[in-house]
Structure formats: C-alpha cells, structure tokens
Amino acid sequence: MPRFAANLSMLFTEVPFLERFARARSAGFHGVEYLFPYEWPAEQLAERLQSNGLEQVLFNLPPGDWAAGERGIACLPDRIEEFRAGVEQGIHYARMLGCKQLNCLAGLKPESVAEEEAWQTLVANVQYAADRFAEAGLTLCLEAINSRVDMPGFMLDTSGKVMALIEALEADNVRLQYDLYHMQIMEGDLTRGIECLLPWIGHIQFADNPGRHQPGTGEINFSNVFSAIDRLGYGGWVSAEYRPTGATEPSLGWFSEAN
Numbered sequence: 001m002p003r004f005a006a007n008l009s010m011l012f013t014e015v016p017f018l019e020r021f022a023r024a025r026s027a028g029f030h031g032v033e034y035l036f037p038y039e040w041p042a043e044q045l046a047e048r049l050q051s052n053g054l055e056q057v058l059f060n061l062p063p064g065d066w067a068a069g070e071r072g073i074a075c076l077p078d079r080i081e082e083f084r085a086g087v088e089q090g091i092h093y094a095r096m097l098g099c100k101q102l103n104c105l106a107g108l109k110p111e112s113v114a115e116e117e118a119w120q121t122l123v124a125n126v127q128y129a130a131d132r133f134a135e136a137g138l139t140l141c142l143e144a145i146n147s148r149v150d151m152p153g154f155m156l157d158t159s160g161k162v163m164a165l166i167e168a169l170e171a172d173n174v175r176l177q178y179d180l181y182h183m184q185i186m187e188g189d190l191t192r193g194i195e196c197l198l199p200w201i202g203h204i205q206f207a208d209n210p211g212r213h214q215p216g217t218g219e220i221n222f223s224n225v226f227s228a229i230d231r232l233g234y235g236g237w238v239s240a241e242y243r244p245t246g247a248t249e250p251s252l253g254w255f256s257e258a259n
C-alpha cells in the first residue's frame, strides 16, 4: 500500500483548520499536507503535528496574493525580491515543522510578459530556491497543474514542461510533483507516466476526474494506479487532495480498501 497522506486544505474542512490534524490522525493518516502554513505561528502547527503523531509531508512556498487569484510568483519578472523573501519564509517553516519537501508554484503568465521572459525568470528563481534549499537539506517540488479546467495560463501545465525546467537547472534536489488529477486532464496514460518519470517524481497527489472528488466518483481506476505505484517501487508520499462530495470520513472508502 502506498504511504497515504491527507491534504488538510481539502479534507476535513467540516472543522476549523487546527482541528483537522486530530481528525486526520483518527482516520488513520500518519502524514498531512496543506497549501500554506503562513497564517499560523510555526510553533502552533508544530505542536499539532507532534501531539497527533503526524508528519508534515509538504507545503507550498508563498504564492503571492492567493485570494486575489495569484497562483505563484516564480515566473513574474517584477516580483523576484518577494520570491526570494518567500524562499526564506518557506525554509523557516520547513525547519520548524520538520518538513523535507516544499512545492514551488510557477504562477500564471501575465499577458504583458513575453513567454521567454517568464520562462527565464522561472528558471532563475527556481535555481535560486534550489540552491538555498540544498543548503537547508530540502527538496524543491514543481507541480504540473492543468490549464484546461483549474488554472488557465499556469506556466507549468504538463510534466514535459516541468522536466524541461529541471533539465535547465544545475541542481539535484528538484523533483516533479505528479498530481494524478491534473495529469489525467492534461495527459492521461497515468501508469506509464509514473513509470517513465519515476526517478524524478518527489511527491504524488490525487483526486478523481471530472470533479476533483474522491476515488470512485470519476474515470480513474485507482486500485490499478495505486498497485502500480507500489509495484514500481515509489517510496514517497501519496496525498489525498480532493474535495469530498459530502463529509470527509464517508469519502475514505478507498483508504480502508487499501489498508
């Protein structure tokens, strides 16, 4: 069985954020992730992890103004200073939470910025973050996010673009974050995708498609894909990042089946 983690930005949202840690542990999870920790003091989050015997498996670098629709600033030429400050903030939280991997959201390309300029900015920023992360003993993940449904204009919308970025870097601590939901929308062929990209995959997430709900609500054959993840020898975390159709606990049938 893969090592499953719960995404607390999407699961257990019936209760306030800080109460979701205990709910995840009671449901049988040992690892948790969520989008951003920055609203809470790191000490408070560390206490929730520790008191519930949970591992923090991932969170994202600061994304810019999320509420205003920003989805990362790594490709924005006029935000480099802010990006670098965010790298330091991310490293601070990672240390406090004992988290070894952070995701860097590439961002939406503004119409006013040329493709090449956005790409070169992204490469330089990710190289900077990778160097700082290497000093801190951390891995930098880059997620390919679908641009067809959820994030039109997102810079890294295919695994190929993430791999091109990784190839443009001088770093050995950068990995692909392979989200089955986004990859099903953009590429399909999930099992072969995981097999081909395995050496570069640092983190896996999932939701069914269409709808981004729990396994069994859409078209992905999760028991086959989870078996393949095991058979191929992937040793990282596999995080449930879906919006339950109702309450969270009844949506966890896939988890009890795998246990």
Ligand SMILES: O=C(O)[C@@H](O)C(=O)CO
Pocket (backbone or CB within 6 Å): 035, 060, 103, 105, 143, 145, 179, 205, 241
């Ligand atoms: O897939 C997603 O949406 C997340 O993993 C994320 O970090 C950005 O929204």
Ligand SMILES: [Mg+2]
Pocket (backbone or CB within 6 Å): 143, 179, 205, 241
């Ligand atoms: Mg994801």
